[in-house]
Amino acid sequence: MRDFFKYLFASMLGFFLSIAIIFLILFVIIVGAISSIDDDKSVTVANNSVLFLNLDQAITERTPKNPFGNLPIVGGGEKDGIGLNDLLKSIKRAKTDDNIKCIYLNVSSPNAGFATMREVRNALIDFKKSHKKIIAYSEVYTQGAYYLASAADKIYLNPEGALEFKGFSSELTFFKGTLEKAGVEMQVIRVGNYKSAVEPFILDKMSDYNRKQVTAYVGGLYNTFLTDIAQTRDVLKDSLYTIADNYKVRTPEDAVNFKLVDALKYKDQILEELKGISGRTRDENVRTVSINDYIKNNEDTGTGKDKIAVIYANGEISGGEGNDNQIGSERISRAIRKARLDDDIKAVVLRVNSPGGSALASDVIWREIVLTKKEKPVIASFGDVAASGGYYIGCAADSIFVQPNTITGSIGVFGIIPNFQNLMTNKLGITFDGVKTGKYADIMATNRPMTEGERFIIQNELNRIYSGFVSRVADGRKKSKAYIDSIGGGHVWIGTDAVQIGLADRIGSFNDAIKAAAKKARLKDYKIVEYPDVVDPLKSLVNEGTEKIKTYYAKQELGDNYMIYQQIKKVMSSSGIQVRMPFEAVIR
Structure with missing residues (x-):
């Protein structure tokens, strides 16, 4: 009888737990749906408003859709950021918006790459060509924050703040x-020789080749940084270099x-100045609209039947579907194919922000670009980084646009x-034994060293893939293989x-x-359509919920060391031949 009640209570507990879980899921779905409806509502912009531009949030390629952002679940409440596409469109619209x-501009520590910034x-x-003012204020400016603020x-x-x-x-971190x-x-x-993604695992410092390219890479970023600031602040570039080199900015x-900076002020003084600029009296509050609300009023760009497709390729490259932050060869190649087969789409812009990844997946995407180029113009736009596999997928485009501080190239492969x-x-006392039907049946075994024969086979495979990479670049760029090889070898280049x-x-x-895509397609009136579709938030929560929970807690526990954990995990989980950025440097 005791066992009967034990099993009865266990069954009842399981039943009620199942009901609770189902109820929680339904609650999340309902609240998420309500949030989605609310997020889609346009925002009324009052007369004499100030556009509040908070740029401390992540600036992604496209604005994420997260109806669960305010829910008490893991991942809820995190700031998803704002899309560069919406941000640029909104700033352009504000230029002619009489209500703005x-x-x-408020920014202390932006979460974006230098090309995006x-x-x-x-x-x-x-x-500023509209003769409207931009006022920047912060208690602390990092160098990235100051780079953005210098446009104001x-x-x-x-007065008690700091400017870096x-x-x-x-x-670089070595393991x-x-x-x-x-x-x-x-x-x-x-x-x-420059394909140095492997160096952290086999060396304890940078090789001479890597030091050379990192020096050029960091120097190129810094040159653009100083040049741009010099132009807007009307200060000589050499003077800026001297100020930084001698660390002369030590106090406000x-x-x-x-x-x-122009002056030291407190927040209340900034608000008073904003009142004056926006036409409000001293007794009235400043009317503001945040950029995250203002983007809700963005409308589809252009009119007419003809379209230009913008295809976003963002993140590391792998096989399969991927998501909005990872390039899946199936998802992206399907989007390119859809744009190619749509007669209303007259041109394609491939927006690439990727350090590379799987060589095979990169080639799958490259093939779709080649086929599309035969039917309609294809223009590539490179963001913060389009290196290795990121360059591979864009090299066949009719034309490639970069920012001066875009990181690109890295034509090389590794395993x-x-x-x-x-x-x-x-160390653990574990041994292995087994049988095999062929000398190379266990060629990728990780419980023993490679043989010379195995290394020879794998090296030949890498040579073959590298030769194909070089050929594809040579064909796309209309250069000789010998020339592309001379600037390849894994070498990273600034834009x-x-x-x-x-x-x-x-x-x-x-x-x-x-x-440029519109011009090449001879279009004057056109719409912009974006591919692939943004991943459904609920589907993402269901499919990637476990991974998001693990990531959330790993970040909480590891803090700044999370990046080190991520690097090790990335290498251990990589499969197949990789065409990836040769390093992951932290720029400070």
Whole structure:
């Protein structure tokens, strides 16, 4: 009888738990649906309003849709950010919006790459042509924040605040010592002396080749940074270099004395100034509309039957479907194919922001671009990074647009096969034994060292893939294989250098690429359509919920060290031959 009641109560508990879980899921779906409806509502912009531009949020390629953002679940409440597409469109619209009198720019530590920040910065500079003012204020400016703020008419700093202006530094993390202590050997095969993604696992410092390209990469970013600031702040570039090199900005007063900011003010003083600019009296409050609300009023671009398709390829490249932050070869190639077969779409813009990934998946996407190029113009626009596989998928385009601080190139391949034998046998006491029907039946085994024959086979496969990569670039760029090989070898190039050596065609913005596509297709009136469709938030929650929970807690526990964990995990989970960025440097 006791067992009967035990099983009865267990069954009842399971039943009620199941009911509770189903109820929670239904609750999430209902609230999410309500939130989605609310998010789609347009926003009324009052007369004499100030557009509040908070740029501390993540600036992604497209605005994420997260109806669960305010729900008490893991991942809920996180800031998803704003899409560059919506941000640029909104700043352009505000330029002619009579209800918007000025922009109040607030930024301390932006979450975006330098090429993305340059797109935003140039949009702000264009906004000023309307003779409307931009006021920037912050208690703290990092260098990235100051780069954005330097586009403003007036830059203000809190009297007790701080402005960082010290030059760029790059730091790489090396794991060789840790792996040796753990008894793990990373067996590396690569093509290209500059293909240094493998170096953190086999060296304890940068190779001479990598140091050379990192020096050029960081120097190129810094040159654009100083040049742009010099133009808008009317300060000599050499003077800015000297100020940073000698760390002369140590107090808020120093920032004023060296003309990096216009004055030191408190928030209440900024609000009073905004009242005056926007036509409000001292007794009235400032009317503001946030950029996240203002983008809700964005309308479809253009009219008419003809269309230009913008295809977003964002994140690392892998096989399968991927998502909005990972390029899945199936999802992206399907989107390209859909655009090619649609007679109303007259041109395609491929927007790439990717450090690369799977060589096979990159080739699958490349093939669709080649087929589409035969039917209609294809223009590539590279964002913060379009390197290795990211360059592979765009090299066949009719024209390639980059920002001066875009990272691109990295034409090379590599493979890593870990050997855990020492860890398993000598440290954990685990041994392996088995049978095989052929000499190479276990060629990718990770419980023993590679043989010379296996290394020879894998190296030949990498050579074949590299030769194909070089051929595709040579065909797309109309250069000889020998020339592409001479600038390949995994070498990373900054955007300005990429144009000079022929890997890209023009320095230009995302919108410049769209205009070029319209011109090549001979279009005057057209609509912009975006592919692939944004991943449904509910579907994403169901499919990726477990991974999001793991990521959430890993970030909570590891903090700044999460990036190190991510690097190790990335290499251990990579399969097949990789065409990936040769390094992941932290720029400070």
